[in-house]
Amino acid sequence: MGYERENIRRMAGYTPGEQPDGDQVIKLNTNENPHPPSPKVMTTLKAIEAETLRRYPSPTAATFLAAAASYHALAPDQLVATNGGDELLRLAITTFVEPGQPIGIAAPSYSLYPVLADIHGSPVHAVELADDWSVPETFAEQMNAAGAPLTLLVNPHAPSGRLTPQREIAAIASALNGVLLVDEAYVDFADPGHDVTGLVQHHDNLLILRTLSKGYSLAGLRLGYGIGCRGLIAPMAIKTRDSYSVDAVADAVGAAAIEDQRYARQTWQSVRAERERVITALRERNFQVPDSQANFCLARLPANAARPARDIQEGLRQEGILIRHFDTDRLADCLRISIGTTEQNTRLLQRLWEWMC
Numbered sequence: 001m002g003y004e005r006e007n008i009r010r011m012a013g014y015t016p017g018e019q020p021d022g023d024q025v026i027k028l029n030t031n032e033n034p035h036p037p038s039p040k041v042m043t044t045l046k047a048i049e050a051e052t053l054r055r056y057p058s059p060t061a062a063t064f065l066a067a068a069a070s071y072h073a074l075a076p077d078q079l080v081a082t083n084g085g086d087e088l089l090r091l092a093i094t095t096f097v098e099p100g101q102p103i104g105i106a107a108p109s110y111s112l113y114p115v116l117a118d119i120h121g122s123p124v125h126a127v128e129l130a131d132d133w134s135v136p137e138t139f140a141e142q143m144n145a146a147g148a149p150l151t152l153l154v155n156p157h158a159p160s161g162r163l164t165p166q167r168e169i170a171a172i173a174s175a176l177n178g179v180l181l182v183d184e185a186y187v188d189f190a191d192p193g194h195d196v197t198g199l200v201q202h203h204d205n206l207l208i209l210r211t212l213s214k215g216y217s218l219a220g221l222r223l224g225y226g227i228g229c230r231g232l233i234a235p236m237a238i239k240t241r242d243s244y245s246v247d248a249v250a251d252a253v254g255a256a257a258i259e260d261q262r263y264a265r266q267t268w269q270s271v272r273a274e275r276e277r278v279i280t281a282l283r284e285r286n287f288q289v290p291d292s293q294a295n296f297c298l299a300r301l302p303a304n305a306a307r308p309a310r311d312i313q314e315g316l317r318q319e320g321i322l323i324r325h326f327d328t329d330r331l332a333d334c335l336r337i338s339i340g341t342t343e344q345n346t347r348l349l350q351r352l353w354e355w356m357c
């Protein structure tokens with residue numbers, strides 16, 4: 001017996017995707033951006049001075065916040081900088097949910113959500129997505145009936161890549177009694193035109209999660225942020241957030257990354273082009289692949305596939321090609337494939353065809 005709380009003893013913990021050493025592997029399992037960060041990021045990193053490390057950082061990550069606010073044409077106090085998007089999820093739960101109150105999620109989605117709910121001592125109220133992974137029309141109604149003070153919705157959806165359009169997000173926010181956190185970890189890869197950030201001016205319960213991990217190729221830096229109206233942001237920014245959860249390096253480097261939109265957009269464009277190529281190739285081989293607006297796709301095996309998805313994933317893994325398989329009812333015959341560089345994708349597809357027959 002240990003000393004931990006009862007709910008911590010019972011829970012299993014989050015299983016991160018495999019992070020192997022070495023650069024021989026083709027790593028298409030955790031949705032990183034396959035392109036390196038902006039050269040301006042690297043210049044900023046190299047210019048960090050000893051004095052910057054000796055002193056405590058800005059408690060609000062002011063340099064980054066100013067850059068992010070300017071990018072979104074919002075005021076800095078409508079944003080909160082966090083240690084990865086994951087910290088924003090934890091903050092939202094700590095700030096808006098009494099322990100024991102249910103946390104609303106759409107299922108399936110990010111497997112960290114139930115883990116965070118477990119830590120908080122809250123049950124999850126899961127509403128199943130439709131067969132095409134769309135959000136059911138009664139979604140908000142069901143969350144209200146469950147009494148969920150916070151609902152988490154990932155958009156574009158993981159693991160399918162499906163994008164819920166802006167007007168549906170607005171309708172859900174309007175109908176919900178509690179806070180709607182829209183997890184936009186992958187939104188940078190959506191086709192240009194989709195942008196719900198403006199909705200925070202009209203919906204005082206809408207909290208948007210962004211991260212530099214995917215779109216800006218900075219998963220190793222640990223920097224994310226939340227966007228919302230001041231009333232939603234202030235309790236997190238002023239009260240529940242750790243004083244220095246974003247360090248001085250992330251503050252400076254994150255600002256450089258978000259300011260270099262030209263570079264980031266090039267990487268997004270390249271991922272989109274490759275995404276379409278990979279999806280087309282998979283469909284030609286009779287995989288069922290929903291349209292994706294993220295940097296991954298979800299490929300359901302053809303009914304006559306020679307092996308189950310799990311064996312294919314394991315076979316590829318032994319060859320040094322990592323993709324993801326989820327051992328759950330609705331996803332057991334699917335492979336989730338992060339979009340890599342052209343060479344990586346080509347290699348993956350070649351090997352995948354071999355394992356298919």
Ligand SMILES: *Cc1c(COP(=O)(O)O)cnc(C)c1O
Binds near residue numbers: 084210
């Ligand atoms: C990657 C991811 C996040 C945030 O990741 P961080 O690296 O902590 O910024 C949040 N939600 C989903 C669905 C993700 O895939």
